[in-house]
Amino acid sequence: YEQIVVSEIMYDIAVISGDGIGREVMSACEYLLDKLDLKLSFKYGEAGFDCFNKNGTTLPEETIKLANDSDAVLFGASTSTPGQPSPIINLRKELNVYANIRPIKSYKGINSIHDDIDFVIVRENTEGLYSQAEYGDENKVIAERIITRRASERISKAAFNLCVKRGQSKVTCVHKSNVLKKTDGVFKESFYKIAKEYPQIKTEDFYVDATAMYLITQPQNFDVIVSSNLFGDILSDESAGLVGGLGLAPSGNIGDHNGLFEPVHGSAPDIAGKNIANPCSMILSASMMLDYLGEWEISNDIKGAIEKVISDCKIRTPDLGGDSSTMEVTKAIVKEII
Ligand code: GGG
Numbered sequence: 558y559e560q561i562v563v564s565e566i567m568y569d570i571a572v573i574s575g576d577g578i579g580r581e582v583m584s585a586c587e588y589l590l591d592k593l594d595l596k597l598s599f600k601y602g603e604a605g606f607d608c609f610n611k612n613g614t615t616l617p618e619e620t621i622k623l624a625n626d627s628d629a630v631l632f633g634a635s636t637s638t639p640g641q642p643s644p645i646i647n648l649r650k651e652l653n654v655y656a657n658i659r660p661i662k663s664y665k666g667i668n669s670i671h672d673d674i675d676f677v678i679v680r681e682n683t684e685g686l687y688s689q690a691e692y693g694d695e696n697k698v699i700a701e702r703i704i705t706r707r708a709s710e711r712i713s714k715a716a717f718n719l720c721v722k723r724g725q726s727k728v729t730c731v732h733k734s735n736v737l738k739k740t741d742g743v744f745k746e747s748f749y750k751i752a753k754e755y756p757q758i759k760t761e762d763f764y765v766d767a768t769a770m771y772l773i774t775q776p777q778n779f780d781v782i783v784s785s786n787l788f789g790d791i792l793s794d795e796s797a798g799l800v801g802g803l804g805l806a807p808s809g810n811i812g813d814h815n816g817l818f819e820p821v822h823g824s825a826p827d828i829a830g831k832n833i834a835n836p837c838s839m840i841l842s843a844s845m846m847l848d849y850l851g852e853w854e855i856s857n858d859i860k861g862a863i864e865k866v867i868s869d870c871k872i873r874t875p876d877l878g879g880d881s882s883t884m885e886v887t888k889a890i891v892k893e894i895i
Contacts, residue, residue: 566596567596567597567598568596568597568598568628568629568850569598569600569626569627569628570597570598570599570600570627570628570629570630570631570846571600571601571602571620571623571624571626571627571629571630571631572587572599572600572601572602572630572631573601573602573603573604573620573624573630573631573632573633573648574601574633575604575605575608575632575633575634575635575636575644575645575824576605576606576607576633576634576635576636576824576826576829577634577636577823577824577825577826577829578633578634578822578824578825578828578829578834579605579632579633579634579635579824580633580829581829581830581832581834581836581883582633582634582820582834582835582836582838582839582840582883583631583633583839585836585839585840585883585884585886585887586631586836586839586840586842586843586887587599588884588887588891589836589840589843589859589887589890589891589894590843592891592894592895593855593894593895595847595852595855600623600627602617602619602620602623602624603617603620604616604617604620604632604635604644604645604648605634605635605636605638605644605824606635606636606637606638606824608620608644609638609641614641615635615638615641615642615643615644615647616642616644616647616648616651620648621648621651621652624648624651624652624815624817625651625652625815628850629815629816629817629818629846629849629850630648630652630815630816630817630818631817631818631819631839631842631843631846632645632648632817632818632819633819633820633824633839634819634820634822634823634824634825635823635824636823636824636826642689643689645819646687646689647689648817649682649683649810649817650682650683652810652812652814652815652817653683653812653813653814653815654682654810654811654812654815654816654817655681655682655683655708655711655712655715655811655812656679656680656681656682656711656712656715656716656810656811656812657678657679657680657681657682657789657808657809657810658677658678658679658719658808658809658810658811658845659677659678659679659680659789659793659796659806659807659808659821660676660677660807660845661674661675661676661677661678661776661793661796661797661799661800661806662674662675662800663675663799663800664800664801664805664864664867664868665864665867665868666867666868666869666870667800667801667805667867667877668878669799669800669801670799671776671777671799673777674776674777674799674800675777676725676776676779676780676781676782676796677719677723677780677781677782678782678783678784678789678792678793678796679712679715679716679719679781679782679783679784679789680712680784680785680786680788680789680790680793681708681709681712681783681784681785681786681789682786682810683708683786684703684704684705684708684785684786685702685703685704685785685786685787685788686700686702686785686786686787687786687787687790688700688701688702688703690703702737702740703740704740704741704743704744704785705743706743706746706747709743709744709746709747709748710747710750710751712783713728713730713747713748713750713751713752713783714751714754715783715811716728716781716782716783717751717752717754717755717758717781719781720755720758720780720781721755721758723780723781725780725781726758726759726780727758727759727760727761727779727780727781728748728752728755728758728759728760728780728781728782728783729760729761729762729763729768729779729780729781729782729783730744730745730748730749730760730761730762730763730783730784731762731763731764731765731768731782731783731784731788731789731792732744732745732762732764732765732784732785732788733764733765733766733788734764735764740785741785744785745762748760748762748783749762765784765788765791765792768782768792769791769792769795772792772795772796772799773795773799776796776799793806793808793821794806794821797821801867801877802835802876802877803820803821803822803838803876804822804834804835804837804838804874804876804877805835805837805838805841805867805877806820806821806822806838806841807820807821807838807839807841807842807844807845808820808821808842808845809842809845809846809849811849816846816849818842818843818845818846818849819839819842820838820839820841820842821838822838832882832883832884833874833875833882833883834874834883835874835876835877835883835886836874836883836886836887836890837863837867837886837890840859840863840887840890841859841860841863843859844856844857844859844860844863847859858894859890859894861893862890862891862893862894863890865893866886866889866890866893872885872886872889873886874886
């Protein structure tokens with residue numbers, strides 16, 4: 558009999574390394590993905606500060622098209638360019654990846670006060686104070702904080718769905734509605750409207766300032782936190798600090814048709830080019846991408862390998878107190894998987 562060859566799924570992945578350590582952690586991540594038996598086809602796009610110097614734009618149309626045409630996007634980091642719009646904020650908007658998912662989990666062997674943290678921040682990605690609508694004159698400048706019912710309900714739904722998927726029991730809405738009465742009034746109302754569709758999930762809401770304190774004093778009480786753009790951004794950096802820092806903080810930006818995965822950290826110009834950036838947040842973001850693509854087994858293998866390398870305490874980058882390089886850590890992770 559003639560052998561029937563069933564074609565295997567090949568995923569098109571847009572790779573946008575950006576600036577600074579974005580390039581180093583992306584090459585490390587590609588090295589790791591290449592070593593695994595995955596059907597990924599990488600296509601490369603430019604964005605960021607260096608891209609602006611070369612092409613006169615921080616986010617070329619070709620990059621947007623490449624990202625839109627791909628099954629998923631891997632993004633490294635971008636350095637802000639004076640006077641220019643942020644490429645990553647605009648790319649998230651162009652792809653309509655409205656939910657920024659930022660998991661926060663304790664690792665064994667990381668010197669943290671709490672070892673039982675496991676929650677996720679769901680940050681609204683398309684509006685809030687990141688509307689980039691600022692105007693005024695030299696005496697008075699105004700930033701628009703846009704909150705719509707549509708986006709607030711959509712992000713609340715994403716948070717409740719994620720809570721169900723993670724098998725957790727509570728969603729916390731974070732706002733500042735005692736001061737931002739209209740905008741955060743709408744955000745909070747939208748949250749409780751959507752909550753009615755999930756009677757099995759517990760709900761609570763806190764002011765953002767109180768939440769900043771509870772994250773330090775009782776982080777294990779959180780399951781899923783949903784917040785607007787700026788609050789979600791700030792709280793996720795604070796939360797990353799509880800579990801080892803930005804070197805261990807991955808993220809996914811999810812919409813109805815696209816997924817973009819990037820480390821929470823930026824381009825870190827102070828350590829760029831030194832081969833000492835922690836590759837784990839980029840690699841964990843790639844693992845989130847594999848989850849999104851339905852490749853759960855290999856995604857779990859990657860997470861398990863990182864947990865093992867981190868908890869062994871032997872091979873770590875300087876941000877975690879070690880003296881290993883980006884590539885030494887990456888190779889140690891690969892060795893745990895294959
Ligand atoms: N991976 C997230 C990232 O690159 N953050 C850096 C950032 O937000 N840079 C500002 C900008 O792109 O304008």
